[in-house]
Amino acid sequence: MMGTEMGRKHSSKRDAILRVIQSTVSHPGAQWVYERLKPQIPDLSLGTVYRNINLFQEKGQVISVGVVNGEERFDGQVAPHPHFVCSCCGKIIDLPSPGDETLKERMAEPMENADFTIDYRKTVFYGLCGECEPKVRFRLKE
Amino acid sequence: MMGTEMGRKHSSKRDAILRVIQSTVSHPGAQWVYERLKPQIPDLSLGTVYRNINLFQEKGQVISVGVVNGEERFDGQVAPHPHFVCSCCGKIIDLPSPGDETLKERMAEPMENADFTIDYRKTVFYGLCGECEPKVRFRLKE
DNA sequence: TTTCCTGCAAACGATTTGCAGGAAA
DNA sequence: TTTCCTGCAAATCGTTTGCAGGAAA
Numbered sequence: 430m431m432g433t434e435m436g437r438k439h440s441s442k443r444d445a446i447l448r449v450i451q452s453t454v455s456h457p458g459a460q461w462v463y464e465r466l467k468p469q470i471p472d473l474s475l476g477t478v479y480r481n482i483n484l485f486q487e488k489g490q491v492i493s494v495g496v497v498n499g500e501e502r503f504d505g506q507v508a509p510h511p512h513f514v515c516s517c518c519g520k521i522i523d524l525p526s527p528g529d530e531t532l533k534e535r536m537a538e539p540m541e542n543a544d545f546t547i548d549y550r551k552t553v554f555y556g557l558c559g560e561c562e563p564k565v566r567f568r569l570k571e
Numbered sequence: 572m573m574g575t576e577m578g579r580k581h582s583s584k585r586d587a588i589l590r591v592i593q594s595t596v597s598h599p600g601a602q603w604v605y606e607r608l609k610p611q612i613p614d615l616s617l618g619t620v621y622r623n624i625n626l627f628q629e630k631g632q633v634i635s636v637g638v639v640n641g642e643e644r645f646d647g648q649v650a651p652h653p654h655f656v657c658s659c660c661g662k663i664i665d666l667p668s669p670g671d672e673t674l675k676e677r678m679a680e681p682m683e684n685a686d687f688t689i690d691y692r693k694t695v696f697y698g699l700c701g702e703c704e705p706k707v708r709f710r711l712k713e
Numbered sequence: 714t715t716t717c718c719t720g721c722a723a724a725c726g727a728t729t730t731g732c733a734g735g736a737a738a
Numbered sequence: 739t740t741t742c743c744t745g746c747a748a749a750t751c752g753t754t755t756g757c758a759g760g761a762a763a
Contacts, residue, residue: 437717443718474719476719524682545698550695558687618729621728641727
């Protein structure tokens, strides 16, 4: 593993990768980041993108939104907030965090004697985005 | 794809696979289901498990909890409810659904002119389960 | 110099799929 | 018979990893 507490050295590629993730709202996967940077950094490899994204996750600079269509998607905005995922095209949209003191309250009782501790939560809404909805006129259940 | 609206035929293996998923609270992955049934159904193949699980998902008989440690995990209890996932061992626990009319209310305004429609939501809490917590005394941030 | 970073390509592992034979309708 | 189901094995595909050379400290 790429170390958890060992010293890090400066790397312009690492910087570039983080910058790309932080400066987009597309919630990219590794491949997207790679393709985005490849023109500017011709000797960049996909492995480096993966390695650095894992690093960012360990350091809390990037979070995983989840796996969409087999590909893990990331977010450079690490403040907790829910996401919307289009079931059709996989687009991911940030949603505003609904101040949820009440969620804690509502979960407090059922969680009271739970045999586990909670660190954080992920909420994802699924549906159709504005572009896909018109395309999918019928949503068959069977 | 294994058909969306074509006719289905009866299959005892399919029945067995669904029965296993429905009769456990372990939120199994395909491999687990396969290993569980293999002794009783020696000529079962992993591909069949995958194909049928996909079918169950299309029919709404099984839902995906998400990908944990690279493996997709399923739930035969399809009524909406949140889950807990142990960050250490990957164990998945069902959580009671907090009657959440209020969530709708709280999300209603920010969603008002959203350019998408929502079908359903998934909520997953992450933390350490009762077995792992004692093992992980220090949780390093860096 | 020592340690970390990276390209490269091979390895991995979960899931999918093409095909041919068998079962259900 | 026609259509669906399944075993098998090969193919996919996202992600990881071992290694050797290069860069940072």
